[in-house]
Amino acid sequence: MDWLHWIIYVVIILAFVLTLVMSFILIERRVVGRFQLRLGPNRVGPQGILQPVADAVKILLKEDIIPSKVDRVVHLLAPIVTFAPAVLIFAVIPFQQAGNGLFFDLKSTASMVDLDVGVLFIFAISSISVVGLVMAGWASNNKYALLGAMRTIAQMVSYEIPMVLAVLGIVLIAGSLSLADIVDKQNIPFILLQPLGFFIYFLGATAEMNRSPFDLLEAESEIVAGVNIEYSGMKFAMFFLGEYAYALAVSTITSVLFLGGAKFPWGLLPQSFIWLLVKILLVFFVILWIRSTLPRVRVDQLMGFAWKFLLPLSLINLFLVAAEGMLPSGFTWPIVALNVTLAVALVVIWANRFYRVGGAKVA
Amino acid sequence: MPDNRISLGQGILKGLALTIKHFISRPIITVQYPEERLVTSRRIRGCDLVWDSERCTACCTCAKSCPQGNIHIETKVRPDNTREAVVFEIDHGRSMFCGLCVESCPFDAIHMGRSYERATYNRDSLVIPKEKLVAQGDRQPSGYFRPQFEETLPPQSLLIYGGKSSEVKTPENPPPQSPATAAPVSEKKEPAEREKVGVK
């Protein structure tokens, strides 16, 4: 019985991750194309939907080059170490809650394991991928790759702290580390109760997955794709898939933690995994929107942003959540209003202060 | 060097507003080549040179005016004391399509072509002898320095009028005449159809 459950979920998760990653690649190219007044890939298959397949076939047929000066074992291991954690994250994602659903009812939560420490698991696993990137950067024996790896370490380590602190706010409200419980508690999406937390988490996550404006790790115009520079063929594909799988993971976690996962807002309609999917796509669209608008920040500004802007704000946020937790229950809507106001005020004040003291400048 | 301007992230928000506006309401501006083709300029200096064997007097002015020296002409005197080009070949691979030869020909015997698709697999096939240099197929003369052709060609499609031909919105232009010497390079799709491809 247990084995059957696990096998079914391994298949479900792999199918979910691979199909969504494939469609993310296409969606990204089409959406960014539309932002830039062009169509994007539309040749292979109707509306270009087979483009990811064509890309995959192409990349599989590419020669697999291992440069002579690389550290072979580490070089070969790095893409796997980067890709695997991104998939592992999905082990704890609740795709649908127990109880009545839109299409079918479930006896228990639809997730591979409903860990009591799900949030902790996610953050522990997702920080492994940085090891893979550093391995790639070091083993490639290339200066650009090394610079990219140096940037990666600094970036990932710094942004994890405000991110985790922001999520702690959610944990405080929900009173549980289990993702299923967190979704259960979201009668109104936590983005309304925790606007500041969402803001910090989202920016931190954007940096964690190396998305513009924090895509310093790849920085094609500066360090020529950074750690990927010596990779080709299937190994490059692993990095590429890993990047998108991580984007998918971030979109999913954001949907689960802040947007109410499989629940329809305010429970107007029965819950279903469809809503989760819609939310994931929505979050990904916002990521693409930001990507197609903003230039990249510089590496020292990136650090300044994490330590001088996000970290203090996330501490304040945590304090506020704790203070609000002492209030008697039943004040949901006043608290939402208060929190939104506070979030806007704090961001504005801090942004201005940050800008004036030259937080974004070289010391 | 922080200045005293209040900065609250409004610049970023403005930028985001602009891009989403483009996303929602601006038309796609790219052209789906090769299904859609724009009409090129009437004066296009395409990657062909078209030669008119009847009009050419083998005076070699074109060869002299070519900066690259890639027009090769050998002449013969006919019994009636006129000249005839025995060999007339142009190395299109070396030509920079500057049009100086067309400009200098006193007898309107060499024209720029209208075609822009001339990829080949080897360089030798770019050296075009006189039999193949004459107007045939899609090798048609353009209106560059040849007003007599220019009038007959369809008006250019301009992005400034949304990629459509310029006659669409400028009534002061003369109505387009049917192309006489030159068949249009290919059919042009209706703009409405282009829009349809553009919207997902």
Added chain:
Amino acid sequence: MALKTEPIVVNMGPQHPSTHGVFRMRVTFDGEIIKDLEPVMGYLHRGVEKLAESRTYTQFIPLTDRLDYLASMTNNLAYVLAVEKLGNIEVPPRAQYLRVIMAEMMRISSHLMAVGFMINDMGAFYTPLLYMYREREKLLDLFEMVCGQRLTYNYMRIGGLSHDVPPEFLPALKKFVSEMPGFIDEYDQLLKENEILLARTKGVGILSKELAINSSASGPVLRGSGVKWDIRKADPYLVYDKLNFEIPTGTVGDIYDRYWVRMVEMRQSVRILEQAIEQLPAGEIRTALPHLVRPPCGEAYGHIEAPKGELGFYIISDTGVAPYRCHIRAPSLINLTALKDMVVGLMLADAIITLGSIDIVLGEVDR
């Protein structure tokens, strides 16, 4: 415990996405801080100056297209002005106005590319660049309408122009001129106040006024450093003295100032275009000249304000059909000489955008 560190030397270029061609920089880094920078040029050297000596005066015009290939019209213009100065050749007024129109259209198009690619170097994923391409494309359509090609125009001739403009040109240009300010507003909305752009460009890559003058910089690079020097005003050629426009200057000389100068210059170019269209006289467009121009013995230096700076052709004639010697003062090359002083002490990412803000074209740097 102090760790032992050592600087690393990175060869950026000639194959690097942000060196605008085949420019190569040998950069010494300490971490990401630049300690030293040595520009290496010459990967695109084609000997254009020498080629001029074996071409007739007219035959050299298409070769000038290949110098700054993003602003071919102005290259044509500078060259024919030099030859006309050498041969004392009069140019009909209509041709003069059309030359101004072409030069200003070219300036807009070149500045769009310069700004777009600078933002691209900054890491914006092509969006500002593609919005700018849209307007550039409209201009290229017009160039194509006039002279048959979109990149290598070969439009100016000694003593005038090769063709008159077709009748549908002016309505289209008028439409462009009326729309363009709106589009420049859009670019400003996207970029001007963007906090990331401000943080990246303000106070970065400073070229001081003294150094700018001493290194003989010109164009937006010089004006960004606060020197009010524009050949269109300082030594008016064509009909620029009959047109009203202002010269924007920066204050600090940083990347933002250079960007800002370019944006304002585009607005001024639109202004010039409006006036030139209004004043455009009818008449001839080309002085009748013999097929082979043979200027009298002597030398002449013709210079114009090209989009990238002062573009000059220095030509010596020995009454032959070809120049005895032709020297090209290429603004890209000379603006590049101060690069090292601008970037030492900054970071890797700054060096890239400083290079982008100078706006070089390798066809002109290496010639």
